[in-house]
Amino acid sequence: MSEKLVIPELRFVEFEGDWQYKQLDSFTEKIQDGTHFSPELIPNGTRKYITSKNIRNGILDLSELDYISQEAHEKIYSRCNVKYSDVLLTKDGAGTGNLCINYLKEEFSLLSSVAFIRANDKVSTNFFIYQLLLSPEGQKEILRSIAGQAITRITLTKLRNFNFCIPKLPEQQKIASFLTSIDERIRLLRDKKAQLQQYKKGIMQQLFSQELRFKPDHPASEGKKENNYPDWEEKRLGEILKVGSGKDYKHLNEGEIPVLGTGGVMIYVNDFLYEGESVCIGRKGTIDHPMFISGKFWTVDTLFYTHSFNQVIPYFVYLLFQMINWKKHNEASGVPSLSKATIEKLTVLIPCQAEQQKIASFLSAIDDAISHVTDQITQTEHFKKGLLQKMFV
Amino acid sequence: MSEDQKRQLESQLWGIANLLRGKISADDYRDYILGFIFYKYLSEKQHLYANQLLEGEEETEYTKVKDEETLKAIREESIIKLGYYLQPAELFSALVARGQDKSNEDNYILEDLQAILNHIEQSTMGEESEEEFTGLFEDLDLSSTKIGRTVGARNDVIVEILNFLNGIDFKLGEVESDVLGDVYEYMIARFAAGAGKKAGEFYTPQQVSKILAKIVTTDKSKLKSAYDPTCGSGSLLLRVAKEAEVSEFYGQELNRTTYNLARMNMILHDVHYRRFDIQQEDTLEHPQHLDKRFEAVVANPPFSAHWKGNKNPLNDSDERFSQYGRLAPNTKADYAFLTHMLHHLSDNGIMASVFPHGVLFRGAAEGVIREYIIKEKNWLDAVIGLPANIFYGTSIPTCILVLKKCRKADDNIVFIDASGNEHFKKEGNQNALREEDVELIVETYRKREGLDKYSYIAKLEEVAENDYNLNIPRYVDTFEEEEPVDIKAVAENLKTIDDKLQETNQTIAQYCKELGIETPF
Numbered sequence: 001m002s003e004k005l006v007i008p009e010l011r012f013v014e015f016e017g018d019w020q021y022k023q024l025d026s027f028t029e030k031i032q033d034g035t036h037f038s039p040e041l042i043p044n045g046t047r048k049y050i051t052s053k054n055i056r057n058g059i060l061d062l063s064e065l066d067y068i069s070q071e072a073h074e075k076i077y078s079r080c081n082v083k084y085s086d087v088l089l090t091k092d093g094a095g096t097g098n099l100c101i102n103y104l105k106e107e108f109s110l111l112s113s114v115a116f117i118r119a120n121d122k123v124s125t126n127f128f129i130y131q132l133l134l135s136p137e138g139q140k141e142i143l144r145s146i147a148g149q150a151i152t153r154i155t156l157t158k159l160r161n162f163n164f165c166i167p168k169l170p171e172q173q174k175i176a177s178f179l180t181s182i183d184e185r186i187r188l189l190r191d192k193k194a195q196l197q198q199y200k201k202g203i204m205q206q207l208f209s210q211e212l213r214f215k216p217d218h219p220a221s222e223g224k225k226e227n228n229y230p231d232w233e234e235k236r237l238g239e240i241l242k243v244g245s246g247k248d249y250k251h252l253n254e255g256e257i258p259v260l261g262t263g264g265v266m267i268y269v270n271d272f273l274y275e276g277e278s279v280c281i282g283r284k285g286t287i288d289h290p291m292f293i294s295g296k297f298w299t300v301d302t303l304f305y306t307h308s309f310n311q312v313i314p315y316f317v318y319l320l321f322q323m324i325n326w327k328k329h330n331e332a333s334g335v336p337s338l339s340k341a342t343i344e345k346l347t348v349l350i351p352c353q354a355e356q357q358k359i360a361s362f363l364s365a366i367d368d369a370i371s372h373v374t375d376q377i378t379q380t381e382h383f384k385k386g387l388l389q390k391m392f393v
Numbered sequence: 394m395s396e397d398q399k400r401q402l403e404s405q406l407w408g409i410a411n412l413l414r415g416k417i418s419a420d421d422y423r424d425y426i427l428g429f430i431f432y433k434y435l436s437e438k439q440h441l442y443a444n445q446l447l448e449g450e451e452e453t454e455y456t457k458v459k460d461e462e463t464l465k466a467i468r469e470e471s472i473i474k475l476g477y478y479l480q481p482a483e484l485f486s487a488l489v490a491r492g493q494d495k496s497n498e499d500n501y502i503l504e505d506l507q508a509i510l511n512h513i514e515q516s517t518m519g520e521e522s523e524e525e526f527t528g529l530f531e532d533l534d535l536s537s538t539k540i541g542r543t544v545g546a547r548n549d550v551i552v553e554i555l556n557f558l559n560g561i562d563f564k565l566g567e568v569e570s571d572v573l574g575d576v577y578e579y580m581i582a583r584f585a586a587g588a589g590k591k592a593g594e595f596y597t598p599q600q601v602s603k604i605l606a607k608i609v610t611t612d613k614s615k616l617k618s619a620y621d622p623t624c625g626s627g628s629l630l631l632r633v634a635k636e637a638e639v640s641e642f643y644g645q646e647l648n649r650t651t652y653n654l655a656r657m658n659m660i661l662h663d664v665h666y667r668r669f670d671i672q673q674e675d676t677l678e679h680p681q682h683l684d685k686r687f688e689a690v691v692a693n694p695p696f697s698a699h700w701k702g703n704k705n706p707l708n709d710s711d712e713r714f715s716q717y718g719r720l721a722p723n724t725k726a727d728y729a730f731l732t733h734m735l736h737h738l739s740d741n742g743i744m745a746s747v748f749p750h751g752v753l754f755r756g757a758a759e760g761v762i763r764e765y766i767i768k769e770k771n772w773l774d775a776v777i778g779l780p781a782n783i784f785y786g787t788s789i790p791t792c793i794l795v796l797k798k799c800r801k802a803d804d805n806i807v808f809i810d811a812s813g814n815e816h817f818k819k820e821g822n823q824n825a826l827r828e829e830d831v832e833l834i835v836e837t838y839r840k841r842e843g844l845d846k847y848s849y850i851a852k853l854e855e856v857a858e859n860d861y862n863l864n865i866p867r868y869v870d871t872f873e874e875e876e877p878v879d880i881k882a883v884a885e886n887l888k889t890i891d892d893k894l895q896e897t898n899q900t901i902a903q904y905c906k907e908l909g910i911e912t913p914f
Contacts, residue, residue, distance in 0.1 A: 012907055178904040185897045185914070192890045195883050202878025328866045331754050383913050 006165055010390035015171040019393055024117070025160035027124040031117050033091060033156055034080050034110030039072035047073035048108035050082075052090040055098045055114055058183070060088065068109055076109040080116070085126045087117040087133065091159065096152040097142045101130050115159060123169055127176035132164060135392040165393045175391055182384045186377060193373045200366045207359055208323045210349075214358040229355040238344030241317060242308040245340070246283070246299035247273060259298045260305075262286040272296035277314035278305045279321055281343070287336045290321035304340070316356040319363055320348060399572055403579045405561050406430065410583070412557055413550070421539045423584045424650060425554065427577070428533040431657040433558050434573060435477065435513060436485035437565045442475060443467050456481045468516075476522030476666040483509040489559040492552040501548050502555075503535050525656055525666040532650050574631070574662035581626050581654065585785050596625065597693040598783055600826040601747060601793075602632040607835040608745040608775075608795055609689040610637040618643060620687035620737055622676045622730065623694045627655035631662050633689055642669040643687060645676045677729050678705070680713070682737065690734045690744035696789060697749055700726035712736065717765045719758035727752045728762045735772065735796060743774075744796045749789055750778070753863040764861040767806075771853070772796045775807040775838050778865040780817040782824045792865070795838065806856060807841050809834060809848045810869040816847075846871045 006018045025031060034050075041049065045067030054061050068076075082088070084105045090098040092113040102116070110116065119126045132138050145158040166172065206212040215227055249259045255270025262282040277294040281287065284302040292315060299305050306317065324346065330336040351359070406426075413422045443455035446467055452458050455467070458481060471478040481487065488509065492502040510530040517526040541547035563573055578599075585596030597605075610616065610633065617640050619633045624644030633639055642664060646652040652673040659669045672681035677700050701708065702723040708714050713736040714721075714729060721728035727748050738744045752759065753776065767773050775795035782788040790812065811817075811834050817824045826834075836842075843850045849868045859867050902912040 010908055010910070012904075013909075178901070181897055181900045181904070185894065185901065188890055188894050188897060192887060192894070195886045195890060198878050199880060199883045199887065201875075202880035202883060205875070205877055206880065325872055328870070328872060330866060331864055380914075 006393055008391050008393045010387070012171065012174055015167060015174075017168075019165040019167045021163060021165050023160070024129075024162040024164065027120055027166065028129070029118045029120040031115060031156060031160050032080050033112045033115040035076040036112045038111070039068045039076065039109070041066045042069055043067065046070045048104070048106070049073075049111065050088075050108055050114060051111040052093050052095050052098070052113040055088055055090045055095060055100055057098050058100055060100045060103060073107070073109045077107055080110050082108065082110055082116045083118065087126055087130045089115050089117060089133070089154075089159070091115045091156070092153040093151060096146055096154060097139075099130065099133055101126065115154075115156060117159075124166070125169070125172055125176055127180055128166075128172035131176055131179045131388070132166070132392060135388040137164060137392050138162075179384065179387065179391075182380065182387070186380050186384070189373055189377045189380060193370060193377065196366065196370045196373060200363065200370070203366065204319060204323060204363065207362075208320075214355055214362075216354065230352050232349040232351045234347055235350050236344065237346045237348060240310050240312045240348075240350060241306045243340045243343050244274060244299075244305045244307050246301045246303045246305065248301060249298050252298070257296045257298055258293075259300060260291065260293065260303055261300045262289065262303050264291070266300065269298055271298065273298045274305055274307055276307065278307055279314060279318045280305045281321060281326070282336075282338065284335055284337045287330060287338050288326040290318055292318040304338070304343070311353060312350060313353065313356045313360050315360040315364060319359065320350075324348070399576060402561070402563075402572070402576050406576060406580055407583060409554060409557050412553065421537075424532040425540065425551075427580060427584075427654060427657065428530060429554055429558055430577065430580070431661065432510065432513075432530075433485045434563065434565070434661055435475075436479055436483070437563055438475060439471060439477075439479040440484055440486075441565055442471060446470055456484065456487065472516065472520050472522070476517060476520070476660075477513050477526055478516040479509070479513060483512060485555070486559065489555050492548075492555060501544070503544065503548050503551060506551065507535050522666040525660075525669070525671075528649075529653055529656055532653055574658065577658060577661050578626075578628055578631070581628065581658070596785055597629055597747065598785070598825070599628075599632070600831050601693070601779065601783065602629050602691075603636075603831050604777070604793065604826075604834055605629060605691045605693075605745045605747070606632040606636045607831070608793070608838060609633060609691055609743040611743060611839055613637050613688075615640070616688045617641065618685075618687040619689040619691065620644065620682070620685075621690075621692050622680075622733055622737070623647075623692050624655050624671060625651045625693070627658045627671065629691050629693065631658065631664075633691060634662075634664075639689070640668065642671070643682055643685065644669070644671040645681050646671065646673060647675050649673055677701070677726060677733060680733065685737065686739035686742070687737050688739050688742040690738050690742060691746065692730065692734060693747040694727070694730035696727070696787070696791075697724070697751065698726040698730075699724055700729055702726075702729070717762040719761040721762065722758055725751070725755070725759065728759050731794070731796075732762065732766075735766075735798075738796065738798060740798045742798070745793055747779075747791050747793055750792055752794065753792060753865065760861065763863070766796070767853070767856060767861055770798075771800065771803055772798055773806055773863075774800055774802075775809065776863050776865065776868075777809040777834060777838065778812045778869075780812045780824045780826070782822075783817070783826065785823070802841055805841070805850045805852050807838055807848065808851055808863075808865055808868040809837055810865050810871055811847075812865075813846070813871055 008019070039049065047068050047070060049066040049068045051066070053064060082102055084102060086102045088100050088102050090096055090113060117126070117129055119129050133142065141162045141164070142154065145154050145162070146152045147155070203212070210232065214229065216229060249267070249269055252269035252271050255268055257269050257272045258265040259267045259269055260280055262285045275296045277292075278297070280291045280293060280299055281304050282289060282302060283304050306314075309317065326338065327336065329338060329342050329346065331339060331342060350356070409426050410422070440455055444453065447453045447455060447458070450463070452460070458464060464480070468478045488502055488505060491505065510533060514526050514529060517523045535547065535551065540550045565573065582596060582599065606629070609619070615638045616633070619630050619639045620643040621627070621630050622645050624630055624646045627644060630642045630644055634642075642659065644655060646655055652671065655671050659671065660666070670682070674681050700721070700723060702720045703709070704723060708720055713733045717732055731746065731748070731752070734744050734746060752763070773794065774797045777793040777795070779791045779793065781790040784791065811830065816830050816833070817826050837844060837848045841850055842848060847869065849870070851868045855868070856863070898914045901914060905912045
């Protein structure tokens with residue numbers, strides 16, 4: 001019988017020797033789920049009460065939180081004492097298999113739909129177990145153990161019996177810290193994207209309130225005192241553009257031209273309603289989400305498009321539309337609606353075309369930066385996926 | 394009688410519905426149950442009154458009176474006082490006893506019951522109360538196959554209902570007159586909650602009725618008259634009576650069943666037959682009180698109902714509609730009802746009515762009528778937007794319009810937006826106004842107060858600037874101002890993030906080098 005080494009495809013060179021098959025409960029100190037007796041939720045309670053809705057893949061999401069009393073917490077915590085850096089795993093319900101690391105240093109209570117896993121620190125680390133469970137091998141074990149159709153679940157027994165091939169502690173630590181640094185990069189990029197979006201919002205607020213103004217590139221010509229763009233002019237939207245109605249597209253055949261709805265591209269067809277740069281705005285439903293489009297396109301009847309721009313740059317209109325509080329002009333309180341007349345009657349302040357151009361270019365550069373970061377996030381996630389495939393067996 | 398007892402009576406009575414559920418559909422048994430409760434009420438009232446008359450006589454128990462002369466006297470007195478008359482053998486309890494009598498093979502009571510119900514109506518014939526009692530029981534069709542295929546089956550169902558009711562003590566002698574009326578109301582509401590929508594008719598939730606009632610009684614403790622042109626079961630009129638002393642009630646209702654319910658409801662609330670005048674007819678086509686003006690006008694007319702409009706040539710010259718320049722569209726009678734109500738509103742009166750939101754902003758004919766009411770007449774006093782989904786069976790957003798012919802604050806209109814999430818509570822899949830929500834609406838209206846994100850006092854010029862479009866968001870700003878972004882702080886955050894990214898990238902690069910793979914960043 002030929003000896004075949006059990007080692008991953010990609011391995012740090014300083015480590016040698018086979019990885020060993022082990023059951024999860026043999027290298028962990030504790031695998032436990034939360035309370036099976038739902039405590040009373042207290043809006044101003046002292047202790048956080050974490051349930052599966054807080055566990056998203058890779059993120060402990062605290063945007064919606066429940067609280068319970070200290071007394072109830074103590075009862076729960078005596079059995080289920082989650083600690084900092086433990087791995088949290090959703091074991092019941094819609095998000096079964098979702099995983100994250102607990103970054104909360106305080107004590108909190110857990111509901112039975114979530115389990116925590118704590119490594120035996122003599123032979124393993126939480127961060128390695130976390131990455132292991134994210135790897136294809138970990139995911140296979142999770143998928144295999146999920147029972148139930150309508151309501152999926154993983155039992156603690158099955159979880160404890162997960163079987164993995166793992167290296168010795170130092171190698172685990174190195175793998176974990178490498179993969180963690182990639183997670184860190186993804187987290188930073190997401191942060192960056194959010195901050196850029198904030199930045200864009202702030203810039204738009206200041207540009208449109210004219211707190212910030214661009215100056216013309218060329219110095220003031222003789223006779224003019226100051227080198228400034230002219231004052232913004234008040235105009236009705238109807239004076240600077242025309243609103244076009246969408247149409248039914250169902251009679252069209254498949255093609256390359258996008259059909260836009262209030263939520264974005266719906267389908268591609270072989271004919272177009274309009275060609276050129278345009279800003280679309282919802283007629284019914286989502287009425288406060290303007291979209292910029294150029295080229296040939298079609299819009300459904302719940303989406304208006306704009307055309308025949310008069311002394312305005314379409315991209316500037318797109319920015320302007322983002323600054324309008326559309327819901328205020330809503331003409332129904334069931335499904336929000338706008339009418340052509342309402343849109344064309346709105347008054348807005350418009351700078352001269354040169355200033356519009358500056359504003360448009362600046363903001364489209366920020367938009368580019370945002371989409372660049374979005375790409376980077378996708379790429380890094382991809383890279384991480386590749387590593388997870390190659391660094392485990 | 395405490396609230397507890399009232400609730401107990403409610404759940405006892407609602408118990409009958411459970412008894413019949415499954416056997417007969419809810420829409421069908423409603424009329425029977427409400428009819429029989431009413432019969433039991435009339436019967437207990439007769440019994441009490443007769444015993445009162447017999448005080449000091451030889452025989453003081455009505456059911457035991459045999460003497461024809463005495464009975465005749467009681468009959469005469471009853472007709473005057475109660476408006477109707479029931480013989481001892483016709484009393485609810487007597488009938489139930491016959492139904493329970495198993496020894497008697499002939500325990501069929503259907504015919505007896507039918508005869509009694511006819512007698513009640515007939516007893517009023519030629520009397521002053523005749524109009525209030527005619528046809529009152531016509532929906533109680535005891536030969537309908539809906540309640541059973543054979544006579545025997547029908548009899549069983551009826552006996553079951555009557556037995557059940559017989560076990561419930563209405564305590565008429567002991568309690569305030571309104572209690573049973575309120576419980577009756579509760580039953581009507583419960584049935585309404587279960588019923589599907591029919592032609593835009595919706596039972597007005599109590600809290601909405603309360604707002605309307607409080608508004609039309611602003612600064613008043615007594616009203617000469619209250620009128621509801623689409624009165625349904627009459628609950629809105631009775632609600633007004635809870636806020637002020639109302640001398641006379643007027644109503645019109647097209648639907649025969651609810652028209653009957655309205656009259657029963659009035660009588661159950663101890664409103665004497667002389668004090669109410671409720672008619673069954675199409676309000677827009679055949680108004681029944683055309684020459685009358687009322688101090689309070691309330692309504693929840695069918696939402697955007699169809700009407701004849703310009704298809705009826707008479708409407709053009711009808712004084713209720715003609716002055717406004719245009720007729721309401723055939724498919725949306727909202728403004729036809731509104732101007733009908735205005736026609737009936739006395740100069741010192743207040744009118745408050747529920748409408749779908751469309752009346753606030755729809756254009757064409759409705760825009761013309763709206764503009765006329767505001768610009769030429771200056772009758773619009775307030776616009777109140779209610780939360781969506783507070784009516785049973787429809788999620789349509791609604792509003793209340795308040796109109797007055799002689800306005801004190803005549804240079805402005807109050808706009809209230811009570812539709813915000815913090816102004817109602819969720820109850821299952823319905824939204825419901827709480828006591829404090831009702832209070833806030835009424836107080837804000839009465840004080841004409843502009844509250845942040847809730848109400849606004851619009852000058853007439855402002856309404857004119859908006860082309861008489863009353864859409865509430867144009868006046869009441871409920872939008873949260875966006876926090877200004879501190880771009881300097883954000884720029885610094887971005888720099889820090891980039892620094893950290895660089896560090897992380899270096900760490901990653903180091904590991905990649907060790908692994909002998911391409912450094913990706």
